[in-house]
Amino acid sequence: MKLNELVSTLTIAEIIGECNITITGLQTDSRKVAPGDLFICLPGHTVDGHDYAAQAEENGAAALVVERRLETELPQILVKDCRFAMAVIADAFFGSPSTHMNVIGVTGTNGKTTTTYLIEKMMNDHGVNTGLIGTIQMRYGGRTFPMSGTTPEALDLQRSLDDMSANGVECCVMEVSSHALEQGRVKGTDFRTAIFTNLSQDHLDYHKSMEEYQAAKGLFFARLGNKFNHDVKRRKHAVLNADDPSSAYFAKITSAEIITYGIDEPADVRASNISITAQGTYFHLDTFRGSTDIQLRMVGKFNVYNAMAAIAAGLLEGIELEAIKRSLESIAGVDGRVESVDAGQPFAVIVDYAHTPDGLENVLKTVKEFAKGRVLTVFGCGGDRDRTKRPIMGKIAAKYSDMAIVTSDNPRTEDPDLILKDIEQGLQEDQVPENQYMLIVDRRKAIQKAIEMASPDDVVLIAGKGHETYQIIGHTKHDFDDRVIAKEAIRSMDL
Numbered sequence: 001m002k003l004n005e006l007v008s009t010l011t012i013a014e015i016i017g018e019c020n021i022t023i024t025g026l027q028t029d030s031r032k033v034a035p036g037d038l039f040i041c042l043p044g045h046t047v048d049g050h051d052y053a054a055q056a057e058e059n060g061a062a063a064l065v066v067e068r069r070l071e072t073e074l075p076q077i078l079v080k081d082c083r084f085a086m087a088v089i090a091d092a093f094f095g096s097p098s099t100h101m102n103v104i105g106v107t108g109t110n111g112k113t114t115t116t117y118l119i120e121k122m123m124n125d126h127g128v129n130t131g132l133i134g135t136i137q138m139r140y141g142g143r144t145f146p147m148s149g150t151t152p153e154a155l156d157l158q159r160s161l162d163d164m165s166a167n168g169v170e171c172c173v174m175e176v177s178s179h180a181l182e183q184g185r186v187k188g189t190d191f192r193t194a195i196f197t198n199l200s201q202d203h204l205d206y207h208k209s210m211e212e213y214q215a216a217k218g219l220f221f222a223r224l225g226n227k228f229n230h231d232v233k234r235r236k237h238a239v240l241n242a243d244d245p246s247s248a249y250f251a252k253i254t255s256a257e258i259i260t261y262g263i264d265e266p267a268d269v270r271a272s273n274i275s276i277t278a279q280g281t282y283f284h285l286d287t288f289r290g291s292t293d294i295q296l297r298m299v300g301k302f303n304v305y306n307a308m309a310a311i312a313a314g315l316l317e318g319i320e321l322e323a324i325k326r327s328l329e330s331i332a333g334v335d336g337r338v339e340s341v342d343a344g345q346p347f348a349v350i351v352d353y354a355h356t357p358d359g360l361e362n363v364l365k366t367v368k369e370f371a372k373g374r375v376l377t378v379f380g381c382g383g384d385r386d387r388t389k390r391p392i393m394g395k396i397a398a399k400y401s402d403m404a405i406v407t408s409d410n411p412r413t414e415d416p417d418l419i420l421k422d423i424e425q426g427l428q429e430d431q432v433p434e435n436q437y438m439l440i441v442d443r444r445k446a447i448q449k450a451i452e453m454a455s456p457d458d459v460v461l462i463a464g465k466g467h468e469t470y471q472i473i474g475h476t477k478h479d480f481d482d483r484v485i486a487k488e489a490i491r492s493m494d495l
């Protein structure tokens with residue numbers, strides 16, 4: 001594709017050099033540049049891509065996208081924001097793949113992965129070839145691809161959407177993180193439906209305040225609208241959680257049609273008579289397309305919210321309520337979300353991905369509802385992430401557990417002992433007696449301890465890492481799977 005065509009819809013500050021040249025690929029990593037590529041210089045959080053332009057040139061880059069003029073013979077497209085420019089260029093390069101399918105995005109602090117899985121199942125059952133992008137994996141057409149984060153960079157995203165489209169995918173359901181919105185990773189992506197799950201504290205290392213965090217999520221809804229959209233077949237919808245106070249803000253800034261779901265507040269899709277057992281969750285459902293009763297195999301009131309968000313999306317896609325019910329009732333659960341580990345032990349072991357204060361509180365409340373014995377919680381907090389959530393999570397773990405075993409999550413480049421101390425600060429503030437918690441920095445030992453301590457009817461909750469099959473210490477990923485370690489610990493006990 002010609003460079004001048006590629007940048008034709010971009011707001012450009014200056015074009016330096018010849019633009020009537022052919023671009024054969026796009027690249028943001030100088031080490032991976034192939035001859036003919038357009039190298040986009042991203043100012044990163046660690047290094048600045050502009051400093052690698054010379055290496056990109058050596059590797060055969062045909063031109064550069066820059067935020068400041070560089071000393072080079074290569075043509076340069078000078079823009080205000082390279083990340084945003086990348087999204088527009090990638091969309092153009094791959095022929096706007098999102099407009100060839102129906103893209104449904106899910107944002108919110110918790111519940112994104114779960115909700116996308118429910119929608120994927122419903123859509124596939126309905127005969128719509130559906131792709132999925134999110135924290136656990138990307139999958140479509142019977143193939144799965146590993147993910148390094150939740151929402152891919154714009155370049156990878158558009159490439160993936162293009163490949164999905166080439167493979168007959170008609171609908172893509174994807175998680176949209178606040179980092180992605182802030183960094184413009186989904187700019188250029190034409191979402192038909194934007195879903196909001198909830199907003200609670202997380203990522204305050206990145207967003208600095210809850211207002212900023214909410215504003216980042218708001219970008220999703222502000223950019224989604226029908227104001228300039230006269231295509232009735234592609235009407236935009238915002239699916240909002242009526243029980244979450246942030247929804248009022250999103251409703252105000254979007255011109256999309258709004259569908260609400262909730263339990264406490266009046267809503268278009270509303271659940272009542274909720275009952276939760278260790279086997280599943282029952283609720284009555286009233287919607288704008290009729291009423292029914294649903295028996296989820298997933299536990300927790302929070303999963304009623306996730307299910308309702310998915311139901312609203314399904315109804316908007318024209319799926320019959322009874323078909324939606326059948327799909328939802330057939331799902332056993334999502335990998336690493338309230339997942340039972342069973343190696344024949346006389347107590348319950350549950351692995352869950354709760355890694356925020358709200359997530360931890362929700363899962364613990366759920367566990368408490370059906371625990372006949374004590375609740376023993378093993379949890380930690382990730383390094384190089386929001387530090388302010390640590391003492392809060394400590395307080396929550398102690399409040400709902402008989403024993404809180406504080407351990408490492410993914411320490412990354414932080415000192416694991418200091419992360420544990422941050423968590424302990426919350427326990428001390430709440431004057432939790434020292435016989436109700438312990439600090440065991442080695443996660444394997446912490447899991448073993450909980451299992452050794454468990455008596456029949458107790459519940460051991462291992463929170464924070466869910467589906468993850470690794471532990472990141474420093475910059476290294478070590479093999480580590482809470483479910484495997486728990487099973488090994490149970491088997492070694494000779495029960």
Ligand SMILES: CC(=O)N[C@H]1[C@@H](OP(=O)(O)OP(=O)(O)OC[C@H]2O[C@@H](n3ccc(=O)[nH]c3=O)[C@H](O)[C@@H]2O)O[C@H](CO)[C@@H](O)[C@@H]1O[C@H](C)C(=O)N[C@@H](C)C(=O)N[C@H](CCC(=O)O)C(=O)O
Pocket residue numbers: 028029030031041042043044045046047048049052148149150151152153177178179180
């Ligand atoms: C804070 C953040 O979002 N960081 C992302 C960012 O990293 P960065 O800004 O540090 O990049 P950098 O390493 O400084 O590099 C800058 C540029 O120089 C280039 N470079 C670098 C070295 C070289 O030799 N040559 C070269 O060209 C790089 O390719 C890059 O284009 O750009 C990288 C490459 O695109 C991402 O991998 C990285 O995500 C990191 C790994 C990350 O941890 N992100 C998390 C916080 C994240 O985005 N999480 C959300 C989920 C949150 C949720 O739970 O809701 C997600 O969507 O995944």
Ligand SMILES: Nc1ncnc2c1ncn2[C@@H]1O[C@H](COP(=O)(O)OP(=O)(O)OP(=O)(O)O)[C@@H](O)[C@H]1O
Pocket residue numbers: 108109110111112113114115135150175197198302303305306336337338352353354355358359360362363466
């Ligand atoms: N609707 C919800 N409200 C509150 N907590 C939830 C909700 N859904 C799930 N959780 C809790 O949060 C954890 C993570 O759920 P899930 O993976 O679906 O969220 P996510 O938004 O995709 O997370 P991430 O931001 O890491 O991608 C679950 O293991 C559960 O403990």
Ligand SMILES: N[C@H](CCC[C@H](N)C(=O)O)C(=O)O
Pocket residue numbers: 150355381382383385409410464465468
């Ligand atoms: N998407 C979240 C996942 C956190 C998972 C937890 N295990 C951790 O490493 O902190 C993040 O990157 O903050």
Ligand SMILES: [Mg+2]
Pocket residue numbers: 112113114134135136150175
């Ligand atoms: Mg997720």
